[in-house]
Amino acid sequence: xxxxxxxxxxxxxxxxxxxxxxxxxxxxxxxxxxxxxxxxxxxxxxxxxxxxxxxxxxxxxxxxxxxxxxxxxxxxxxxxxxxxxxxxxxxxxxxxxxxxxxxxxxxxxxxxxxxxxxxxxxxxxxxxxxxxxxxxxxxxxxxxxxxxxxxxxxxxxxxxxxxxxxxxxxxxxxxxxxxxxxxxxxxxxxxxxxxxxxxxxxxxxxxxxxxxxxxxxxxxxxxxxxxxxxxxxxxxxxxxxxxxxxxxxxxxxxxxxxxxxxxxxxxxxxxxxxxxxxxxxxxxxxxxxxxxxxxxxxxxxxxxxxxxxxxxxxxxxxxxxxxxxxxxxxxxxxxxxxxxxxxxxxxxxxxxxxxxxxxxxxxxxxxx
Amino acid sequence: xxxxxxxxxxxxxxxxxxxxxxxxxxxxxxxxxxxxxxxxxxxxxxxxxxxxxxxxxxxxxxxxxxxxxxxxxxxxxxxxxxxxxxxxxxxxxxxxxxxxxxxxxxxxxxxxxxxxxxxxxxxxxxxxxxxxxxxxxxxxxxxxxxxxxxxxxxxxxxxxxxxxxxxxxxxxxxxxxxxxxxxxxxxxxxxxxxxxxxxxxxxxxxxxxxxxxxxxxxxxxxxxxxxxxxxxxxxxxxxxxxxxxxxxxxxxxxxxxxxxxxxxxxxxxxxxxxxxxxxxxxxxxxxxxxxxxxxxxxxxxxxxxxxxxxxxxxx
Numbered sequence: 001x002x003x004x005x006x007x008x009x010x011x012x013x014x015x016x017x018x019x020x021x022x023x024x025x026x027x028x029x030x031x032x033x034x035x036x037x038x039x040x041x042x043x044x045x046x047x048x049x050x051x052x053x054x055x056x057x058x059x060x061x062x063x064x065x066x067x068x069x070x071x072x073x074x075x076x077x078x079x080x081x082x083x084x085x086x087x088x089x090x091x092x093x094x095x096x097x098x099x100x101x102x103x104x105x106x107x108x109x110x111x112x113x114x115x116x117x118x119x120x121x122x123x124x125x126x127x128x129x130x131x132x133x134x135x136x137x138x139x140x141x142x143x144x145x146x147x148x149x150x151x152x153x154x155x156x157x158x159x160x161x162x163x164x165x166x167x168x169x170x171x172x173x174x175x176x177x178x179x180x181x182x183x184x185x186x187x188x189x190x191x192x193x194x195x196x197x198x199x200x201x202x203x204x205x206x207x208x209x210x211x212x213x214x215x216x217x218x219x220x221x222x223x224x225x226x227x228x229x230x231x232x233x234x235x236x237x238x239x240x241x242x243x244x245x246x247x248x249x250x251x252x253x254x255x256x257x258x259x260x261x262x263x264x265x266x267x268x269x270x271x272x273x274x275x276x277x278x279x280x281x282x283x284x285x286x287x288x289x290x291x292x293x294x295x296x297x298x299x300x301x302x303x304x305x306x307x308x309x310x311x312x313x314x315x316x317x318x319x320x321x322x323x324x325x326x327x328x329x330x331x332x333x334x335x336x337x338x339x340x341x342x343x344x345x346x347x348x349x350x351x352x353x354x355x356x357x358x359x360x361x362x363x364x365x366x367x368x
Numbered sequence: 369x370x371x372x373x374x375x376x377x378x379x380x381x382x383x384x385x386x387x388x389x390x391x392x393x394x395x396x397x398x399x400x401x402x403x404x405x406x407x408x409x410x411x412x413x414x415x416x417x418x419x420x421x422x423x424x425x426x427x428x429x430x431x432x433x434x435x436x437x438x439x440x441x442x443x444x445x446x447x448x449x450x451x452x453x454x455x456x457x458x459x460x461x462x463x464x465x466x467x468x469x470x471x472x473x474x475x476x477x478x479x480x481x482x483x484x485x486x487x488x489x490x491x492x493x494x495x496x497x498x499x500x501x502x503x504x505x506x507x508x509x510x511x512x513x514x515x516x517x518x519x520x521x522x523x524x525x526x527x528x529x530x531x532x533x534x535x536x537x538x539x540x541x542x543x544x545x546x547x548x549x550x551x552x553x554x555x556x557x558x559x560x561x562x563x564x565x566x567x568x569x570x571x572x573x574x575x576x577x578x579x580x581x582x583x584x585x586x587x588x589x590x591x592x593x594x595x596x597x598x599x600x601x602x603x604x605x606x607x608x609x610x611x612x613x614x615x616x617x618x619x620x621x622x623x624x625x626x627x628x629x630x631x632x633x634x635x636x637x638x639x640x641x642x643x644x645x646x647x648x649x650x651x652x653x654x655x656x657x658x659x660x661x662x663x664x665x666x667x668x669x670x671x672x673x674x675x676x677x678x679x680x681x682x683x
Contacts, residue, residue, distance in 0.1 A: 009512040011477060011529040210498055218508070219494050221473070221480045222487060228473045234455025235433045235465040237488030237551055246494070 026212065030205050033059075037194055047309045048302075053193045057265060058309060060193075062301040063200035064261040069285045069297030070207050071254020077292030078215060079247035080227030082148045085135060086255045086282055088155030089128050091274035093259025095162055096124035098182040098269055099173050110181045111173050117185035125256045132252025133245050140244040155279065163271040179270035182263045200261040204298075207254055212294055214250075223247055281308075284322050288329045290336025299337050386446055386462060386554035386587045387411050388432070393441035395427055395611075402427045404611040406441070410555070412585045414577075416602035418592065418622075420631075423608040425591045426468070429557045433465045434458055445555065459488055464553030468560050470540040474533030478524055478543050481532050482515040485547035511550075518546045521576040538569035545573065549580055555587045562597050574601065599623060607631075 013021075036042070036059065040051030048062075049055035068090055075083050100120035102112020115123075135154050139147055161168050165176040174180055187195040214220060225233050226240045226247075233240045263269050281304060289300020307325075311318040329336065333343070344350050388410040395403040402424045408417075417425050430436040432443055434455040442449050450458055464485075472481045490511070492504040519525050522542045527535060532543060545561055561577075562570050574597070581588055592598045598605060599619035607615040607628050615625040622628055 007516060007525045007528050009479075009509060009516055011479070213498055213500065214494065217497050218483075218487060218490065219497065221476060221484060224473045224476055225484050228475075229471045232467055232471040233484075234435075235459060235463075236484050236547065237456050237459035238484060239454070239456045 026208075030201070030208075033201055034198070037197060045306075047306055056193045056197045058305050060197045060200045060265045061262070062298070062305045063197075063204040064258050064265060065282065065285050065301040065304060066258075066297040067200075067204050067207050067261060068255050068258035068282055069289065069300060070204075070211050071251035071258075072282055072286050073292060073297055074211060074215070074223070074254075075247045075251035076286065077296075078220060078223035078227060079244055080230075081140070081244050081247055082144060083136075083139065083151040083248060083251065084148050084279055085132070085151040085155040085158075086251065087274050087276065087279040088158035089132065089252045089255035090259035090262065090278060090282075091155075091159050091162060091269075091271070092128050092131070093124055093256030094182070094263035094269045094274070095174050095180060095259075096127065096256065097121055097260040098180050098263050100124065101185070102173075102181075102183045108173075109175050109178070110183065111175075112183070113173075117183075121257070121260055124260060125253045128256030129249040129253040132248040136245040136248035139248070140241045152276070152279070155274075156276070159271050159274050162274075174271075177271055179268055182267050182269055184264055184267055196261070196264045199264060203257055203261050207257065208294075208298075210250075215292075215294075219246070280322065284326055288325060288333075288336055290338030291334075293336060293338035296336050296338040303337065388463075388555050388587060388589070389442075389444045389447075390428070390432075391442050391444070393428070393431060393443070394439040395424075395431060395436055396439055402611050403431075403438075406608070406611070406613055408606055408613065410587050410589050411604075412587045413604070414581065414602040415587070415589045416592065416598040416605035416619075417589060417608060418595065418598055418605060419608035424611045425608055426559060428608070429465065429559055429589075429591065432458075432555075432557060433463060456488065459551060459553075462552075462554035463557065464548040464551050464555070465557040466541070466544045466548050466559055466561060468563065470537070470544045472532040472540055472543060475531055477529050478519065478532050478535065479512065479515060479528040481543055482519060482528075482547045482550055483511055485549070485551040486511040486515060488551065515546070515550050518550050519543075521579060522546050523572045536566075538565040541565060542569060542573060542576075545576070553586065554584075556589065558588060558590045558592075560591055560593060562592060562594055570597065577601075595623070 036050040037056055040049065042048045042050050042055065045055075047055065047058055050059060068086060072086055075081050097117065097120045099112045100115040100123065101117045102110050102114075104112060104114045106112070135151065139150050142150055161172075162174045163177050165172050165174045184192065184196065185199065186192065187198055190198060215223075222238055222243050223246075225236065225238055226243045229236070230240055259274075285297060285300035285304045287300070288303055289298070290296030304322075307321065308318060311321065333340065335343070388408075390406055390408040390410075393403050393406040393408075394401070406424075406428065408428070417428065419425050427436055431438050432450075434450075434453070438451075443451065445461055445463065450461060450463070453461060473484075490507055492501065492507055496504040516525060516528060519528050522545065524539065524542060524546065527539070532540060535543065541561060541564065545558065548556060558577075561573055565573060577588065578601075580586060590598065590602060599622075603618060605617070605619055605622045606613055607622055607625075609631045614631055615622050615628045617625075
C-alpha cells in the first residue's frame, strides 16, 4: 500500500497520438479549411470547388449544418436526451439576427432594429439557450418518445410564431410567411462569399473547440452518466435534471448560431425552410456522420450537402435517398461514417480480405 | 489480512461520528405496506441489515437515499431530518450508496467512472473547465489521485484506464464501491456488495472496506444475503421481516434468536444453546456452504462450493 502503483493518472495515449497530438490534427483541419478559398484543390468535386462562389457557398452551408449538429450531438449523443426543438431554434437564430441587425428605415422585407451584427449574434444565441433551458424544465422529466413529441412541438411553435408575425406582436418584423431578407455582415477586407465562408468557419471552430474541451473532461463524463445511469446518478451526487438542462442550453445555443450562419449564407429566410424537414436533415447529418464522435457532425454535413446539391433537381428523390441512407446508417454503421476506420480495423471481413491479399501476393511473388 | 493501515497519502481521513437514526418508518406502495414502523439506529462501524427477500431492506435504503417517500416516521442524520434534502443534497450531506446491480458507464474508463463520485466536491465550474484554467486542471489531477488511491485499495489500479464494460461483474461492483467512497461519505449504504462476486473479489472488498472504516470511522450499513459475511463483518445486525424489525443485536444473538430462525431461516435449522451452528443447510448462504462457524475464535473458515478454502480474520 505504501508503494503506490505506477499507473498514470491520465489514460496514456497511443503511439500515434504521442507523435501527432489530437490538437495538432484538429488545428490542421481548420487551417486547411481556412486556406481553402485560396487553394482551389477541390476543383474535381464541382460541388465543393472552393475556386468559385458556388463551391464556397456549399462549404459554408456544411459549416452551418455542422455547428447545429455539434450541439445536437452533445444533447443526443452524450446526454441521451432526444430533444427535437433544434429546427425551431435554428429558425430563431436565423430570424433573430436578421431582424435585429437589419436597418430600421427600410421596406418591410428588410426592416429591423439597427443592432450591430456582433451584438445581435450573441444576444440571439444566449436567448435561444435560455429558451432551451426553460423548455428543458418540463421536458427533462419526460423520457424518449414523449420528450421527442414535446420538443418537436416547441420547434413548430417557434416557426408558427415567425409565420404569424404582426398577429403575435407587431414588433416581430419577421414579414410573415413571405420571408425575410437577411442583411449580410461583411468581414473587412473580404468579398461577400469569402466573408460568410470565414464567419461560418470561425463559428464552427469555436463551437468545436468548446465541444472537444468540454466532452473530454468533466462535463462529458457527467453527461454520459446522465445517459447511461440516469436515475441512479442522484446517490452519486449528480443531478440528472440539471445536466439535461445544461445540454439543452448548449444545444440550443449551437442551433441558433447555426441558424444565424445559415441565414448569412442564404441571404433570405423563409419560415417553410425550418419545418420538420430541417430536423430530418440535421438527424441525417448527425446519425450518418456519427453520434458522439468529434468529427461526426462535419463529415455528416459534407455528406448531406453533397447529396442535396447532387439531387437538387429531383427533391422527391432526395428524400427517398435520405430515408434509405438513414436506415442503412442505423443498421450498418450505428456509429456513423466517422467511426468507419475503427470499424474497418475490427471487421472480420476486412481482416479476411487482408489475409487473402497477402497470400495472393505471396503466391504471385513465388510464381515469378 | 486486515492489518489497519495508516492513512495513505492523498486520502483525506475525516474523523466523523455520523449516526443515522430511523424512527417509526412507515412506507406503503398503494395497499402494500412494505415498512411498518421500523426503528433503526446506525452508529459508526459495520451495521448489518438482513432479512428474507421482500422484507423491505432495499426500501429502507431507498428511503434514506431519497427514492421512496415515507408515509410516516423520520430519518435523521446526526439529529437532522433529511426529508427536505434532494438526492444530490443527501450525497453532499454525507450519504453514499451502491446498488445491487452496478450502475456504470460501460464505454467510459474505470477511472472516469470513479471520478463521477468526486464531482460534487469540485469547486471550479464548467466555465473554468472550458477556459482551461490551471486551477481546474489541478483540481482534476487531485481528484484523479484520490480515485487512483481508492482503486488501488480495491485492486483496480491496473485496470484504471480500461473500459468499465470490459470488466467482470465482480470488478464492476468494486468500481461502484470505490466510486461511492471517493465522495467522502460519512454514512455508506452497501446493497448486497458481495452478491455475484468471486471469492477473491470478496476478500478484496472486505479488506478495502475494513481499511476505510478503520481510517475514517464511517457508518457502514450492509444489506447482504451471505450470512457468513455479515456475521464476520458486522458487530451489530438488524433483521427485517415483512417490514418489521424482528431481532437486533450481536451476530450470536441474532443467529440464535428463535424468532429469526423461525421467520428467516425456515425449518431444518439446528441451533444449540451455546450458539454454535452446525451443518447449516439453509437459504442463508447463497454462495458459500457454511461448514463451520466458530463463534469465539478470531478465525472463520469458509468453504466455497469448489472446495477452495480461504481464511478470514475479522479485525
